[in-house]
Amino acid sequence: MPGLGTSFGRGGATTAQQDLANADAILIMGSSMAENHPVGFQWVVEAREKNGAKIIHVDPRFTRTSAMSDYWLPLRAGTDIVFLGALINYTLTNERWFRDYVVHYTNAPTILRSDFMDTEELGGLFSGWDAKNETYDPETWLYEGAARKEEGGGQEKDRGGESQDLDRPHRDETLQHRRCVFQVLKRHFARYTPEMVEQACGIPAEKFLEVADVFTAASGREKTGAICYAVGWTQHSTGVQIIRAASILQLLLGNIGRPGGGILALRGHASIQGSTDVPTLYDILPGYLPMPAVERTLDEYVKRHKSPKGWWYNLDKYIVSLLKSYYGEAATTDNGFGFSWLPRLTRDHSYFGYWMDMADGKLEGLLVMGQNPAVGSPNAKLERKALSKLKWLVVRDMVETETATFWNEFPECDTEVFFFPAASHVEKEGTFTNTQRLLQWREKAVEPPGEARSELQFMIDLGRRLKRRASESPRDAGLRALTWNYSDEDAGEILREIHGGHVDGRSIKDFSELKNDGSTACGCWIYSGVYDGENRADGRDPHGRYGHGWGYTWPLDRRILYNRASADPDGKPWSERKALVWWDEARREWVGHDEADFTRGKAPDFKGDPEGGGDEALPGDAPFIMHPDGVGWIWVATGLKDGPLPAHYEPLESNVHNQLYPAQDKNPAALWMKREDNEYAGSPDDRFPYVLTTYRLTEHHTAGGMSRTLPHLAELQPELFTEISPELARELGVANGDVVEISTVRAAIRARALVTTRMPSLDVGGKRVHQVGLPYHWGPNGLVKGDVVNDLLAISEEPNVRIFESKGLSCNVRRA
Amino acid sequence: MKTPDRASEKRLDEIRREAGVTGRVDAKGIRANGAPLPEASGANGYYGLPLLKQPVWSWEIPAYFFVGGAAGAAAMIGVAAGLSGAEQRLVRDARWIAAIGANLSAPLLIADLGRPERFLNMLRVFKPRSPMSAGAWIFTAFGASAVGAVILPGRLRDLAACGSAAAGLGMATYTGVLLGATSIPVWARHAAVLPVHFGASATASAVSLLELRGHDDRALNILGIASALIETATGARIELMDDIESLPLRSGPTGALTRAGGVLSGPVPLLLRLLGSRSKKTRRLAAASSLVGSLITRLAWVAAGRASARSPAK
Amino acid sequence: MTVTGFFTDSTLCIGCKACEVACKEWNDVPDDGFSFSGLSYDNTLALGHSTWRHVKFVEHDAVIGRGGNAPELMTWEFSSDVCKHCENAGCLDACPTGSIVRTEFGSVYVQPDICNGCGYCVVSCPFGVIDRRPSDGRAFKCTFCYDRQRAGEEPACAKACPTQSILFGDLEELQRLADARIEKLHANGMTDATIYNPVDTSVGGTHAFFLVRGDVRAYNLPPRPEVPATLLPKAWTSAAVAAGALAIGSILAFALGARR
């Protein structure tokens, strides 16, 4: 989650759902929280009912979330940056920003290089664009006086940038310097006006202004506002920059690290946060350590990624402890703790990268566990075709998904499919890490049926078998060295390994005790603390405002990140009403309602020890402890591939031209993955005049394997439908309930028309724009069947996280 | 957008008519281009969906109303005939009709139950507030006595016959209460007349059965005329009412059925009996008409109940 | 035993249908068919033999700039319906087998081991709640989670509700809460909010009552429900008259007929 990671230092929601209850305003955008996070939504309702908080929902559709909100603004899909940019502009021009916070806790005063050129000057591009390689060289984005850092290498995205050179910024606390971030920001967002919102998003300017006034009022010492988003923001070719825009807004309003503030990234599956923390991703190791690519030795790796200031100063301790956890006694000082055994990024190993390889017949086999790409992934048609090129496919699932039965479509294909029944979450123990970084332990409630087994059992067994077959070749050295003496199924054992300890068996309290000399081992440093003698994820005794004692939040049970910012630079709460943690002079430590996300005994007036490394180098009024400069980043100098500030670009398929930067329609850094079976409509394209967006229904779950198969859910939404406006329905001669055909350049599917004013047609720059909405839960298996919406989508990649664009494409609709 | 033409306007008129009559529109035409979206509102209720549940009874229950009613009235007629010293054959036939009717009723009643094997649970309790419970006991008493009235020896038989007449009065009329005292608007609307209506219908059926068995006692014709009069009046009343609740009795398929039943049990036998009271053949015709009319009437009321339950909240 | 009740507040309901599903899960209720209605997001459409909690979606035109909580305007109202557990219950009155009883919690309960599927309760409920399940033959409706209440647990639907739209508890306490709630909403300008609890009809109030916005008929709630039993005097009088007429009439007819 680099949007948050670069802005604040950690790639996770800055707050907890419970804390929403303390907000004075909540902006929900790019999420239909009431529908997709209904349980967490209770705290939105609580804020509304108890504090009279104003709830704002910005969504192309009037959803169940809108129905619970005070304000609903429909926007054209894919124009979120215009809207947020205009909010930023509104905040700046109407003096709604929280000066004391901005000056002390953000990089607004930091002065930038003189050779930086903004989109203003370059027609929608930032300086550093390399047209040949279609990438940015971010050197000109650096702070003034910062040396250019070494090129290439690991993925810094989730860690707030590898900016070891940004630690001694030139600052102007009056914010007047022409090249300080604040002034650059002002100029950059000056074109994001209410009129532009009207022209690009289709939201009437006066409605925008009403809402802007309401949200930006939730700022200052006495008030806070929160922002909730989910994949309505991320699944765009500009997804990360949308989240960046929200981060900038919240920093300006002084809403990060404070009660009722923050940005809540609402995540997907029950433990999707967990699967980025202890990642199933190709480019990071547990705890957001970069996956090695070109680094040959541990020293090279450490040199490249360790930061002299801020928390990443400790990177060497974490990587060495991880290697000790992997390789045990085989990891020694002499062999760089087995660093060379780690796999390397040698080419595009991203999700879509390997699907393309598969489609080209370059992959032999695939293990699919807990995923249903035949329905859930974009251009699912291409993905099913890719499966047919495999030699073998293993599917581990609780139901026979479309991925396991894809071959019905390819009767001739030679793929051998193995289906393994999986135990469900109630049939095995373990933890979930939820959307707010909270680990919750789960007991096994019932035995799995038949031969269904847990992932843990399966993986342990697989590991044993692979180790047994490990050859003597150097290639298998890592496999041979891998410690693998697990009992058959004990998730607690795994959690203890993740928590870590001394290699001699003594326990540790948390990651502060980790060492870089090989004397400690730790499976994922950010989780270290979860098993300090007892399984704290299993805590069932909540107390206090944030329910400490129930489960365990990484890091160190801190429920609200960067909460040092809830106190002023002197360590006093900004106001009584918004007190969270504060400096207790008598006890000489930080106290309050939450664990301070700060070194406990570091006084507010501590100046920072320039000689010391890491956290010691940061002063007592620097709340963003992961960052080398200790402040929140309005400006992201390094870590992002498409610019230091957000800029609006149109979706990859769009019939509207970029009205902000007419010369630059699309995000230049986005990856199209264009090929014969992954084509795009033109921009504009008469054949596909409508905007298509896709989303979820409360009644179903993602690719439907877990809901279309259950009668009690399937009956609630039994058929695929498309939401269209009465106006479009009239134009098409379609009545409510009719079957229509929706097509993109890639495919055509059928759905029933649900004609509703909840899906309004909009006036966009003098043109009437019709939007077409499709939930994507259906497929050919299950109790209720339907066409696969994802056949309509393209595989495209946002440059930073390589996510596809599912919200905002071009389509056509006709009567079927 | 399609511009309205004569055909579409005509379709719209039809839809309006349908909506006016039934309170909702099921027709395909609702999908007409530009047709209004379904609406939940004070006027339409919840998207025009029914508020109430339809009666679950199938044909057995109206058939039981018919058979049981005729049997009950026959028991009474048998006793009245016996008291007046009428022909013994008439008395005996009346008792047999009652007994056979009672025996036919039981399977009809049981067959309609969701759990027929639990029929006897009807006799677990006696609940005066439940017409169904009262009916179950009336039916039990009637069945026992009506059978007794044909199989018991001597005086016991006559005693049983008296009992069956008393219970038979209940049989002929309680079904009106059973329908009337419910939440189904069309039934509830007529709660005060349904027992009389059903009683008359039952009497006419019993009379008709006896006449068709070859009895020509004048009393039967008198009773036939009286019931036909009541049925005519009931029918006229329904036609003259213009309430929404009674719509299913006047329009649509259920309206047609009601009218058919009403005409066959009211004016037709009435005229036949009055005009051709001397002709045996005309009387037989009247009897047949009443009988069919009575059966149709029972079917019509239950069908109308179903239609009535389909309308949204009012 | 205190009398318990449900207060379902549709201004807090997010339409998630968790109540509907939790009810089915707990009570092992089968599906109600898989058909698309096209009526907003509601595909189960009504309470019935296989839907004991039902979430209604009352949709009005959406207006740009206004969310559903805007006091001056209704847009998309969700309301979770359930058996009303009437103070005077038509179904209970009607049941000839004594299958339907009033429990110690004041709720109206169908004993599945007694019901013989006569169907009379079906036509006697003024709210169209109870129905006979064709595949089973017996009548079903909300049990008010009698089994859970006996075990000291709250009903499954209330337990699952994330926003406390369904409040379960002491009936009188709930009525106080409802009064306070409606007062607050009115003070906030949401003047179209009303409590639906027919206390002043023969139903005599319900143990499950509701807060909805706008015309209650839009939620298929009858504005003035009456218990069928109110019709009994009328109907039995009519029956007595009819029976009397038949008795006297037939005796007279034979007397008359015999005279000639």
Ligand SMILES: Nc1nc2c(c(=O)[nH]1)N[C@H]1C(S)=C(S)[C@@H](COP(=O)(O)OP(=O)(O)OC[C@H]3O[C@@H](n4cnc5c(=O)[nH]c(N)nc54)[C@H](O)[C@@H]3O)O[C@H]1N2
């Ligand atoms: N019931 C249920 N809950 C779920 C899931 C489920 O399938 N079912 N899935 C889980 C998973 S995996 C995830 S990732 C989360 C996702 O949670 P959400 O992100 O809330 O899910 P979506 O419904 O895909 O999208 C949210 C909203 O974005 C709107 N939208 C579409 N295009 C745009 C746009 O361009 N801009 C803006 N601002 N909004 C747009 C859609 O109309 C939709 O209302 O939910 C999780 N929770």
Ligand SMILES: Nc1nc2c(c(=O)[nH]1)N[C@H]1C(S)=C(S)[C@@H](COP(=O)(O)OP(=O)(O)OC[C@H]3O[C@@H](n4cnc5c(=O)[nH]c(N)nc54)[C@H](O)[C@@H]3O)O[C@H]1N2
């Ligand atoms: N058009 C469009 N496409 C989208 C999105 C969108 O908004 N629009 N959203 C995207 C998002 S955010 C997501 S997360 C994906 C989701 O897409 P997928 O992950 O492909 O879909 P799921 O149905 O969630 O697949 C999870 C599978 O795991 C199985 N499962 C559940 N528990 C277990 C377990 O314990 N063990 C094992 N082995 N299996 C288990 C389930 O039965 C199910 O089949 O869809 C993406 N696709």
Ligand code: SF4
């Ligand atoms: S399914 Fe689970 S994670 Fe999702 S809202 Fe419900 S309780 Fe929360």
Ligand code: SF4
């Ligand atoms: S609502 Fe109907 S089913 Fe429920 S108690 Fe009242 S009468 Fe009985």
Ligand code: SF4
């Ligand atoms: S169907 Fe069952 S519950 Fe209903 S009235 Fe008949 S016996 Fe009673």
Ligand code: SF4
């Ligand atoms: S009380 Fe129990 S039975 Fe009734 S609706 Fe709720 S969960 Fe279902």
Ligand code: SF4
């Ligand atoms: S569970 Fe609660 S919020 Fe969800 S639909 Fe039911 S009543 Fe509404």
Ligand SMILES: [Mo]
């Ligand atoms: Mo997701």
